[in-house]
Amino acid sequence: MSLDDLQSKNISLEPHPVGRSKCVARNSFTAGSTILSNLSFVDALLPSEKGHRCDYCHHHAGPGSLKKCTGCASFYYCDQTCQNKHWKSGHRKICKTYNSYTSASSFQALDQHKKMDALLLSGLVARVALLDVNERNSEENQAFLTFQSLLPGPMAAAAPPINPKHSFSAEFIQNLYSRFENNNHTIHSHFVTHAHGIFPLASRSFNHSCMPNAGVKFVLQVHEPVKMEIVALRAISIGDEICIPYIDPALLQTRMSVFDLTYGFTCFCPSCNVIRKVGNIPEPPKDTPDFQAVCKRLREFVGTMEPSPLFTGDDSRFPKDLACVLHESFISTLSEQFSAASHDGQYDVALDSSASLTALYQLLYPPNYPQIGKYFARTLGNQYSFYHLIGLHFLEKAKSCWNHSVRSTPEVSTVTELERSIAAAREVLTVIGNEGDPDNGPLVELSTLSRLYQRQ
Structure with missing residues (x-):
């Protein structure tokens, strides 16, 4: 779904008196209603989940039941279907160099959260490198255009080293990083985090509130990308702004x-x-x-x-x-x-x-x-x-x-x-x-x- 498609659905983006825009309900929602679904554009499992979850669909499997990538032996899949889909969406750009990249001193010197940033940024660059510019209206291109429309974060942190060989300029890579560093989500199952991901449309649509009327959940299905759903926590009327929490409201001091x-x-x-x-x-x-x-x-x-x-x-x-x-x-x-x-x-x-x-x-x-x-x-x-x-x-x-x-x-x-x-x-x-x-x-x-x- 693109930003243009969003305007024809049950919600729309309208001017905000202080911020950039706000997401407004065009129809009423009851508690538990799904307001928006958004597929992951790029995601990366936490290191502790490697070998326990499929790197494509995040299906949790028993010990030894996932299949190793024969190229890098560091990514795991439910079967050939998930491996082929992940290969086409970017893994083929990072497979051969993944192990040398993660074992390099430049990567190992990063803090843990920066390592996750580096892995997610590497996946993002690989995904962008495979976009077909001739298919401008494809879902992948629309998702990337939405991602590019996100505002950069206020802190100009330098992008971490990334894996794939590419022809993009350092400025372009920094531009990507400045937009996803404060627009990535941790993905959870049963409320336990297991991955990080980028969901451009959700990031572009919803503002924060410490008393939100909507929440985030993730749906995992075999052979399918991770799906984020925005769910109404209570009744929402036509014209109400729909907000989600960016951080736990219990962070009262910080x-x-x-x-x-x-x-x-x-x-x-x-x-x-x-x-x-x-x-x-x-x-x-x-x-x-x-x-x-x-x-x-x-x-x-x-x-x-x-x-x-x-x-x-x-x-x-x-x-x-x-x-x-x-x-x-x-x-x-x-x-x-x-x-x-x-x-x-x-x-x-x-x-x-x-x-x-x-x-x-x-x-x-x-x-x-x-x-x-x-x-x-x-x-x-x-x-x-x-x-x-x-x-x-x-x-x-x-x-x-x-x-x-x-x-x-x-x-x-x-x-x-x-x-x-x-x-x-x-x-x-x-x-x-x-x-x-x-x-x-x-x-x-x-x-x-x-x-x-x-x-x-």
């Missing part, structure tokens, strides 16, 4: 600098406006009783609040004595407490931590928010990758309740929490729907847990 240095804009969403009004965010108390007192105060406040002041932008409703819960260490501490208690079988502690964590999620995130949207944001050489997953948390909470119920005589409150957690997880995860690998996944786990509970 989000401003990430937006400025990585994306080159200032966010004025309701959440950011409240954060500005709050001002300095103090660290949460170190002492356990004081920390627990803050948690209790948070639960009490959220229990009387609907919706979140960060969702509405009403800073007058946010109590200043809870400013420390906006500190990024607060959510990390709660997450670690919940995980450790669940793992160690301390289910009462786990459920108490979960209650506070759920309250914090309700404060920080919009309704039906299952996962982060822009999964790989960088600034000053640091990597931010936060996975505070609301739907998945309810699933993990349900598992803790279940484990507690089967290992001891459950209290009525535990059974009630189990039922509520299953219902909450189903409500949130059903909105985003099936994603990633078609087998297993959170919805399958939830279904299994529900059956076990019903048989009890």
Whole structure:
């Protein structure tokens, strides 16, 4: 789909009062509706996934079931079909030199995230080198034209060394890199990242919001390129701007600098406006009783609040004595407490931590928010990758309740929490729907847990 085709669909790009443009709904969308589908133009698996996933369709296979590329022995495929498709889309430009390229000192000296940039840029250059200029209206050429229309990032970082032999100028390569460095997405299955990819139309269409009304998921099918889908998280009316999150909204302290240095804009969403009004965010108390007192105060406040002041932008409703819960260490501490208690079988502690964590999620995130949207944001050489997953948390909470119920005589409150957690997880995860690998996944786990509970 091209930008021109986009205008005839259910969405359109219209002038933005501050930014370049905005994506506006031309029809209404219900929660869970697919707003836009966009195939990967170029993608690259994480090194840890090599040999476990097909390098073309990302199908996850059992040990030894994928076929090695006979040329480089470093790329793996489901079968000849995937290998032929990958060969035609660019692998033939990098195959023979891939191993010498990745073992060279210039590549090995790169930071890990720069290595991924280098691999993705190499794939992009290889793909562009194979474009048929005589087929200007082909999907591949339209996708590249859309990619070229993306704005470069604000930081002029030098392009990393790339693999394929080509006739492009250094200026052209730098031009490509400046546009994809802040417009690439991490690809995930079951909300676990396994690759990076470029999806030009999605990058061109959607602006960011820390309280988005749409989210990102990926669909993996054997023999097919990875597909990104933009899904409505809640009802969207005609004329509404459709926004996705570029970074996890829980990055309350660092989000401003990430937006400025990585994306080159200032966010004025309701959440950011409240954060500005709050001002300095103090660290949460170190002492356990004081920390627990803050948690209790948070639960009490959220229990009387609907919706979140960060969702509405009403800073007058946010109590200043809870400013420390906006500190990024607060959510990390709660997450670690919940995980450790669940793992160690301390289910009462786990459920108490979960209650506070759920309250914090309700404060920080919009309704039906299952996962982060822009999964790989960088600034000053640091990597931010936060996975505070609301739907998945309810699933993990349900598992803790279940484990507690089967290992001891459950209290009525535990059974009630189990039922509520299953219902909450189903409500949130059903909105985003099936994603990633078609087998297993959170919805399958939830279904299994529900059956076990019903048989009890």
